[in-house]
Amino acid sequence: MPEVYNWHLGRKMAYRFAERHPRWQFAAVFNINRCIGCQTCTMACKSTWTHARGQEYMWWNNVETKPYGGYPQFWDVKTLELLEQADPGGQRWNPRTRDGRDAPYGVYEGKTLFEAAPAGEEALGYLPTDEEWRAPNIYEDTPTAYPTAPGRYHRTGEQLPEHRTWFFHLQRLCNHCTYPACLAACPRQAIYKRPEDGIVLIDQRRCRGYRKCVEACPYKKPMFNAYTRVSEKCIACYPRIEGRDPLHPGAPIEARCMAACVGKIRLQGLVRIDADGRWAEDRQHPLYFLVHVARVALPLYPQFGTQPNVYYIPPRWVPRPYLRQMFGPGVDRAIAAYTAPSRELLAVLQLFRTTQRMIFRYRIEPGRKVFETTLNGKKWAMYNDTVIGLDQRGREVVRLTVEEPVFARPRQHLNSI
Amino acid sequence: MTEKAFEPDDPMALVGVIVDAGDPAADEMARCLVEEYLRVGWDEEGLLRLFRTPFYRALYAIYRDRGEEAVRGLIAEVAATWGVWRVTGGGPRGGGEGDA
Numbered sequence: 202m203p204e205v206y207n208w209h210l211g212r213k214m215a216y217r218f219a220e221r222h223p224r225w226q227f228a229a230v231f232n233i234n235r236c237i238g239c240q241t242c243t244m245a246c247k248s249t250w251t252h253a254r255g256q257e258y259m260w261w262n263n264v265e266t267k268p269y270g271g272y273p274q275f276w277d278v279k280t281l282e283l284l285e286q287a288d289p290g291g292q293r294w295n296p297r298t299r300d301g302r303d304a305p306y307g308v309y310e311g312k313t314l315f316e317a318a319p320a321g322e323e324a325l326g327y328l329p330t331d332e333e334w335r336a337p338n339i340y341e342d343t344p345t346a347y348p349t350a351p352g353r354y355h356r357t358g359e360q361l362p363e364h365r366t367w368f369f370h371l372q373r374l375c376n377h378c379t380y381p382a383c384l385a386a387c388p389r390q391a392i393y394k395r396p397e398d399g400i401v402l403i404d405q406r407r408c409r410g411y412r413k414c415v416e417a418c419p420y421k422k423p424m425f426n427a428y429t430r431v432s433e434k435c436i437a438c439y440p441r442i443e444g445r446d447p448l449h450p451g452a453p454i455e456a457r458c459m460a461a462c463v464g465k466i467r468l469q470g471l472v473r474i475d476a477d478g479r480w481a482e483d484r485q486h487p488l489y490f491l492v493h494v495a496r497v498a499l500p501l502y503p504q505f506g507t508q509p510n511v512y513y514i515p516p517r518w519v520p521r522p523y524l525r526q527m528f529g530p531g532v533d534r535a536i537a538a539y540t541a542p543s544r545e546l547l548a549v550l551q552l553f554r555t556t557q558r559m560i561f562r563y564r565i566e567p568g569r570k571v572f573e574t575t576l577n578g579k580k581w582a583m584y585n586d587t588v589i590g591l592d593q594r595g596r597e598v599v600r601l602t603v604e605e606p607v608f609a610r611p612r613q614h615l616n617s618i
Numbered sequence: 619m620t621e622k623a624f625e626p627d628d629p630m631a632l633v634g635v636i637v638d639a640g641d642p643a644a645d646e647m648a649r650c651l652v653e654e655y656l657r658v659g660w661d662e663e664g665l666l667r668l669f670r671t672p673f674y675r676a677l678y679a680i681y682r683d684r685g686e687e688a689v690r691g692l693i694a695e696v697a698a699t700w701g702v703w704r705v706t707g708g709g710p711r712g713g714g715e716g717d718a
Contacts (some may be wrong), residue, residue: 234650234651234654235654235655235658237668237674237676238674238675342675363675363679365640365644365679366640366643366644367643367644367646367647368647368675368676465658516650517646517650518643518646518647518649518650520643550657571701572700572701574699574700574701576699583701604659605659606659607658607659607660607661609661609664
């Protein structure tokens with residue numbers, strides 16, 4: 202089996218195919234700290250792509266409440282458990298071996314899902330049951346179930362016990378992985394990664410519905426359509442990425458779930474990829490800055506080995522062992538950097554969800570100091586800098602300040618245009 | 619598994635772990651969320667509306683348990699660390715003056 206370099210793991214790993222990388226890669230950063238779980242992203246995706254027959258249960262984008270939620274139910278716990286059984290105690294990192302862009306989180310010493318695959322399989326995985334797919338937010342508000350029947354409602358359902366501890370909302374869609382487990386597992390080679398933007402797609406004509414992709418993907422984002430009898434998945438709204446949306450002809454714009462986010466937690470773009478698979482150094486690209494310079498954004502379950510391309514700013518209030526398992530050993534540094542943000546980070550965070558146009562570069566014009574305080578025992582100052590987002594051709598698409606004024610719509614005109 | 623009882627010996631069922639919970643964890647969550655929304659420019663009234671809305675469970679649980687006075691105190695405490703409000707009615711703070 203060929204070996205490929207996975208920079209999330211800081212080492213080479215076994216994968217079905219030899220390395221061949223796209224020129225650009227669809228990527229995004231989600232700031233979990235700001236998500237209120239409104240599900241606007243979920244509905245934007247649902248109303249665009251999955252409202253046909255056979256797609257009723259499909260939520261290509263979903264928001265689940267951790268630690269209780271999961272769609273399909275228990276997807277991550279089950280995969281972690283399978284990996285633990287295949288490689289007992291193996292999910293360990295050596296953070297002392299951190300090395301720039303090659304190994305920013307250190308070296309993962311355990312087995313990936315590809316390396317732990319049973320004989321005859323390309324990746325370790327499982328097929329969720331129909332019941333696990335059925336209710337995307339089951340048990341998230343209440344910790345217990347109650348028996349129901351068609352047309353019957355529980356008389357005191359509103360009084361069910363609640364979870365009474367910390368939680369956070371996890372926004373999930375296909376990660377358009379660098380080393381997709383779905384692609385590796387497909388016996389028909391019906392899944393491919395586009396060279397122009399790294400988007401992972403299922404060829405609906407080649408697919409014969411064997412569901413090996415559903416079984417192999419640890420994030421459980423390929424879904425089987427029982428009506429068409431082939432599998433489907435998030436297509437990253439590729440017509441928008443290609444600049445074919447009539448709103449901005451010729452200009453790549455963000456996917457629907459990104460553009461719909463009212464909480465301003467999402468920033469999506471395309472990052473340049475070097476021939477060796479690393480992100481090309483692009484210091485003024487906002488995603489490059491967040492992932493490689495500020496290092497506040499981390500991959501979801503990097504130990505699975507697929508090198509996912511959606512990154513998360515971890516929630517600050519959650520116990521660290523939980524976060525380290527979910528986002529790897531970069532968590533402590535990411536939270537420290539986010540809690541007392543640098544002048545540049547504070548400006549870049551303003552770019553989240555300010556325009557549908559994709560931002561390829563930013564520059565900052567310095568402003569005056571507006572505030573001083575002490576954070577974690579250290580002096581911290583805030584500057585009202587101006588951050589300017591530029592498109593692929595270097596044209597300005599957005600300009601805003603750190604102290605951007607917020608205009609509150611008067612109550613009597615809440616829905617006025 | 620939506621209507622089936624939990625079976626502790628089911629190897630595929632949720633593996634339980636002990637996590638920090640209780641009031642300190644919830645207070646920390648509330649403090650962080652208040653800080654987030656202050657940093658993007660929300661004002662006290664807007665934040666209180668989030669706290670009062672049952673659909674935003676994280677903040678509503680704090681509001682229901684601690685009461686409005688405690689929530690106002692929490693917001694004031696965080697605001698003191700992060701500076702003054704950015705939203706004043708329908709216009710920019712200070713009439714937009716003073717920005718570089």
